[in-house]
Amino acid sequence: MPRTRPRPAAAVGLLAGALLAGALAAAPAPGASAAEPADHTLTVDRTRTGPRIGERMYGVFYEDINRAADGGLYAELVQNRSFEYAPADHPSYTGLTAWTETAAGGATGTAQVVDDAHRLNERNRAHLRLDLDGTGGDGARFGVANAGYGSGIAVEEGERYDFSVWARTDRPGGTPLTVALHGAEGGAELAQPLRLTVRGDRWRKYTGTLTARATGTTGRLTVAAGGAGTLRLDMVSLFPRDTYKGRPNGMRRDLAEKIAALKPGFLRFPGGCLVNTGSHEAYEAPNWERRRSYQWKDTVGPVEERATNANFWGYNQSYGLGYFEYFRFAEDIGAMPLPVVPALVTGCGENRATDDPELLRRHVRDTLDLIEFANGPVTSPWGRKRAEMGHPEPFGLTHLAVGNEENLPDAYYERLAVFRAAIEAEHPEITVIANSGPDDAGATFDRAWELARASGVAMVDEHYYNSPGWFLENNGRYDSYDRSGPKVFLGEYASQDNRFRNSLAEAAFMTGLERNADVVEMASYAPLLAHTGSVQWSPDLIWFDNARSWGSTSYETQKLFMTNTGDRVVPSEASSTPVASGPITGAVGLSTWATSAAYDDVRVVSSDGRELFADDFSAGAGKWTAAAGRGTWTVADGAYLQSDTAAEDTLVTAGDPAWRDYDLHVRATKKAGREGFLIAFGVRDTGHHYWWNLGGWGNTRSAVEKTGGGGRQTMVEDDTVIETGREYAVRIEVRGRTVTLYLDGRKWGSFTDDKVAEPFRQVVTRDEERGELIVKVVNAQEAPARTAIDLGKGARVAPTARLTVLQGDPDAVNTADERPVRPERSLLRGVDTAFTHTFPPHSITFLRIKERTP
Known part of the structure; x- marks a missing residue:
């Protein structure tokens, strides 16, 4: 994502204020009051054929920002489960971040995070050492409690939660372990405690299940031991049994379902800035060397053997949600997987390119191995790794992006050429996607596109975040793009706020994307997810806390377009709205x-x-x-x-x-x-x-x-x-x-600055399977739009159409407790070859009109 001038989420709302003159509150024709309808026309030209819209037109861009992975889509409830947090990652971190010591029944002891010869493995080095004094009675316990993410661990009455821990003890006969869920600050028990016995001084995984007998959102998980001796713990996990599609190590169901409901054509992962920033060193060193670039090989295999890394966005990522899980999730939601790998040229506010040819060769080799991991047979080394993880069938990778928002276009395209040559030699079936930097225009953008055309790349990834006025002014952005040049993947875009006025502007812009579907082959709003307690970037499509999730007004807008795309554009024209300048x-x-x-x-x-x-x-x-x-x-x-x-x-x-x-x-x-x-x-x-x-x-x-x-x-x-x-x-x-x-x-x-912000926009597409015209109209002005609709000579249509409308106050914001902007569905009668319909003010309307065969 372009890091031009990031602002805290709170500041975004403060800046929204009044509208740009002539933008979302554009006036109707001179002399008309805001309450009077503005007259418009919409004419469909059935004599011409518009571009075909691919099934991958709209998708989702996933980045681990705003706690989108750990504490978000990844369903793990324990934060810092492997005790790998450290001050090198964040000044406030320690090995016991999110953990506190706890004692009951007079037990005493010490808890410290150590990295010694007793470590679990070379990538998961830090672990918790509990030195137990053996004080108190039979029920005495000393240990630690985890607060989860945000306000605490959320559980729901009657649901099951799978606990696991890796442990070892030096006490002959074993160490009793009690696992409990309770409210914050010693609150009531939320589940019947689980009792285990750790035996032997070698690492072993212990498991059990807790069933919640009450609902709570501020829970704590306590792991406490009795007796004396030294007990070592690592990879303390609490996972809801009810993940999306019941996948182990899977996704939080409500978030995954909201993503799936969009019916995305593709899933781009694992992010933007976190991919191409940080150290470019290979992962060959122990886990204490922090701030490495994102290495996909760190994220596969048994979760207890995966690395923990410092995220670009200021917190740690466990890599429990890794490349295998991303591929599987894409498959589960019917989306094309679209991974992005580092090009060894930084972006996102940095300007640096590697000059190490060996490091470049290693990253190219890693990319080829990634393709093999996704598509290779089980007889290949990385295909075998995929099969061992539970998916012997190939994932069917067809597209791969190299790099993200690089600020040095010449250096980037030099290195991209090396990646492309290697990929095309071994995997000519893979489409390699380039990018045009961090903004919609400027010297970097122009040079990147010049190099893209000269090098013959198939597709260029554009990113931009702009005001609602910009989106209303740039509906025709892609009208003049070269039809014979590289295609566009609009990988990140959003209007800079989360109000309905922003969604209206985005919707108006999206009609231009569809009209230019022969150039813009894929598009995705970004970012996808945001935890209310950890916001590094706003706006966002889906918001959540530990227990609830809800779609923004832009989510409702994206969903309407993504589930009503159509197969081909039917050319149409609409009258403009006079705007005083x-x-x-x-x-x-x-x-x-x-x-x-x-x-x-x-x-x-x-x-x-x-x-x-x-x-x-x-x-x-x-x-x-x-x-x-x-x-x-x-x-x-x-x-x-x-x-x-x-x-x-x-x-x-x-x-x-x-x-x-x-x-x-x-x-x-x-x-x-x-x-x-x-x-x-x-x-x-x-x-x-x-x-x-x-x-x-x-x-x-x-x-x-x-x-x-x-x-x-x-x-x-x-x-x-x-x-x-x-x-x-x-x-x-x-x-x-x-x-x-x-x-x-x-x-x-x-x-x-003379571009016109046009608040009345339209596009018409045809759903060939259903035999329907989909008339999509955005009316982002204060006045109702009384519109004479002409479906064109020779049109024969059913007299009743299905109508879906998003309408609301331009300042409306969807929240956890209130959704003022949601789809309203009804039937529209009186439809004919020519008819009049009034589109409400501040509205997005989709009309599905059944075509009759002669």
Whole structure:
């Protein structure tokens, strides 16, 4: 996923605020009130044939972000089950993270995580050593309790939970072990305790089943021992018996069912940024060497022999959910498996490429072994490994992505060529997918596509996250793509918030994806999953806590499109909605991002030479408005200084929101920190503005970004970086909707922001098996859309159609307790070759119209 300017989830909602002018609240024709219907036409052209839509058009992108795996889709209930957490992974981690000592009946002892000669195996080295004092009576127990993920372990009355642990003891005659489920802080028992006896000083797996006799969401699993001596424990596991399709080491059923209900055509895994970041070293060292790149071979085989790794997103991943489980899950939900492997060129805010030819050869060999693991016969080494894990039949891998969002396109395509040559030589049946970097436009994107076309790759993976306005403005993005060039896999996209206004914009954009199905062969919203207690990225498709899960408004939108795709596009046209467009207006602003910077001699001059504003800060900073808690702004040495190098988005503003056609002059100096400085213009409020981001993205590039409707989009960019201690002269010229930017007297770039945000969009497809036209209409405006629909000459249709509508307030958000946006199904009567239907305001409508044969 593009790591342009990640924001905490809470900030996303705060930025949503008002809509972009002329976007989701687009007005009807001049003179009409918001309550009056806007008149539209929709005409189907049956004389032409549109592109065929493949069965893999829509799928799901899975990444272990927001606790999507451990604590999420992977059904394991115990956190840090193998005691491998360490400060090297996260400063707050210890080997006992998620564990606490517990004692009953006067028992005493010590608990410590050790890595010694008694380890379980070379990849699972750390384990828990309990030194038992033998104090207390017969029922005395000393041990540890696990809090699971988030608020605790969730169990449901009557359900069974399978417990297992690897253990060894030096006590002759064995060590009694009690396993119990109880509420938080010594709460009531949630299940009848399980009693086991550990025997012998060699590792052995012990199992049992707990049946919940009450429902709870804050449970704790206690594993406690009696007597004296040393007891060693590892791989403490509690797994619900009721996993998706009853798979052992399987998926949390409610989450898996929601994914399956989308009927995805493909499953991309195991992620994006976690694949191509971190160390590029091979996994040959002991498990204490952290932050390795994702190695698929670490994730297969017996779970107790799999590695634990530090996730890119700031927490650990156990690899219990590994490549075998991903392939099997794809098979279970009827999706094409689509793994992505590292290309040894980093992305996601990093810029580094390996120069080690041996390491590159090893990764290419690993990729060939992966194909063999997926498709090879049981007589092959990796096919045999797959069979040993319980799946002798091949998984049928056909597509494989190499790399993810690389920022160095030339280095990436050089290494991609090595991967492609090896794969095509041994497996010509495999389609290798390239990518175009982390954004929808810009120098990296353009160069990546140039190299893609020159190298003849079959498919290019595009990623972008933008404002709802961008999605409404870019319905025709793929209209002009080369039909003979590489196909597009839109692997990650979303409008930047989780409100229904975002879903409306996404739906309008998706009509353009379907209309261009001859170019866009696959598409997937991202990210897929988010645990409410661990959010690194928002928006997300499916939200969950330890006990519940629910689909966002975008989930309902995606589900509607994914389960009503059709087989072929039927060409159609609709009338447009007049949208008033005026000049860029707004005040000015200064900001920083994890950087200290000083500003001086701020002037705003109108296009006719009048001085609208001037501040040299000799009288303080009284003309500026700062948001509470955003940085530390003071006047120092005659300049306006922001000194906090940790603070992000420290925007201060000045001037009149009605300003238009002006020049903004600023002198700016970076003092310290990892980026440059930001100068804002066209500021309507903190959530609606433009800013020139000089030295952004870790001081690797510069761009003008437009913020509005809860998201940002890039207007123009280049590779300018900012020097510390150097004063820069900045001038921003705003004329109408055209902006020209100058740095130290030289023209840096320009753009014209004149795209129309069209709120009324449509596409028509045909379901050949059912003999139905599927008329899909998005009305993202305040007014109802009274639409004259003409199905075309020669059309013969049934008088009744099936109608499915998603409708709601643009600010509506689906939550665990309330789903204001859900499909409403009904029958529509009076359908004919030509008829009129009024589409509600803020709605997504699918009409399934039965075609009659002559």
